[in-house]
Amino acid sequence: MTDTPPPSRYVWLDFNAPLSDARARRLVERLVHPAPATVLDFGCGWGELLLRLLEAAPGAVGTGVDTDGSLLARGHAAAVARGMADRVSFVEGPAATWREPADLVVCVGASHAFGDTADALRALRRAVRPGGRALFGDGFWERPPTPGELSRMWPKASADDYPDLAGLVDLAVAAGFRPLWVEAASPDEWHDFESGFLADREHWLLEHGDRPEAEQVRASVERHRARWLRGYRGVWGFGYLTLGVPSAPSAAG
Numbered sequence: 001m002t003d004t005p006p007p008s009r010y011v012w013l014d015f016n017a018p019l020s021d022a023r024a025r026r027l028v029e030r031l032v033h034p035a036p037a038t039v040l041d042f043g044c045g046w047g048e049l050l051l052r053l054l055e056a057a058p059g060a061v062g063t064g065v066d067t068d069g070s071l072l073a074r075g076h077a078a079a080v081a082r083g084m085a086d087r088v089s090f091v092e093g094p095a096a097t098w099r100e101p102a103d104l105v106v107c108v109g110a111s112h113a114f115g116d117t118a119d120a121l122r123a124l125r126r127a128v129r130p131g132g133r134a135l136f137g138d139g140f141w142e143r144p145p146t147p148g149e150l151s152r153m154w155p156k157a158s159a160d161d162y163p164d165l166a167g168l169v170d171l172a173v174a175a176g177f178r179p180l181w182v183e184a185a186s187p188d189e190w191h192d193f194e195s196g197f198l199a200d201r202e203h204w205l206l207e208h209g210d211r212p213e214a215e216q217v218r219a220s221v222e223r224h225r226a227r228w229l230r231g232y233r234g235v236w237g238f239g240y241l242t243l244g245v246p247s248a249p250s251a252a253g
């Protein structure tokens with residue numbers, strides 16, 4: 001038994017995605033026109049983007065769905081602190097089982113909750129009410145990865161894991177969306193995200209690096225950093241698609 005606390009989780013990140021405050025502000029401004037009455041966030045994590053959307057759409061109510069109860073608890077605490085607890089529900093469970101559509105539906109970094117990218121876009125399309133909007137944030141290849149780069153990324157990484165950005169937009173169109181805005185995370189957003197992701201464990205190691213359990217923590221951060229800096233940095237991109245749904249079903253396509 002040890003009384004050493006474990007490393008904190010995600011306390012250095014505002015979002016669990018390569019997303020700057022500046023881009024989040026622009027996304028939110030775009031997504032709340034037309035004003036949604038209902039906002040749904042699949043794989044919301046601690047719900048920071050959902051809360052910012054509800055702050056910008058004061059008449060709206062929101063739901064965040066995620067399988068990680070501890071992240072949802074952080075979201076609920078933030079909603080209480082910001083006076084929005086009566087307008088947002090955090091629901092623990094798999095996104096794929098959610099059936100209630102909304103005017104604005106968000107899915108950032110959580111396409112795996114539905115299967116592959118095309119499955120996620122189809123699920124997202126079904127979840128958006130006519131005339132509504134969606135935000136889809138997901139990976140794409142900035143350029144074709146080399147076999148050497150793939151071998152240094154995540155286990156079993158394959159060139160088939162992602163489309164390129166044009167392919168990502170094509171999948172959104174095939175799912176029945178019109179792409180209203182296409183953008184991609186910048187190198188700075190990636191550096192901030194990956195550094196913030198590793199920072200909980202790096203700071204813990206500064207304090208507890210001599211503990212027996214530090215060996216595993218050190219190995220996990222070094223493995224992740226190598227995957228990032230020697231594997232996918234500059235190759236794996238992350239796109240943000242602001243998507244529109246026609247008001248009338250007959251206008252689709």
Ligand SMILES: C[S@@+](CC[C@H](N)C(=O)[O-])C[C@H]1O[C@@H](n2cnc3c(N)ncnc32)[C@H](O)[C@@H]1O
Nearest residue numbers: 015016043044045066067068094095109110113
């Ligand atoms: C990369 S994080 C993105 C979180 C959030 N969208 C954000 O941008 O901060 C992916 C999230 O998906 C959640 N997740 C994974 N599988 C899921 C599932 N089947 N249903 C709902 N959420 C899921 C994880 O718990 C995690 O919070």
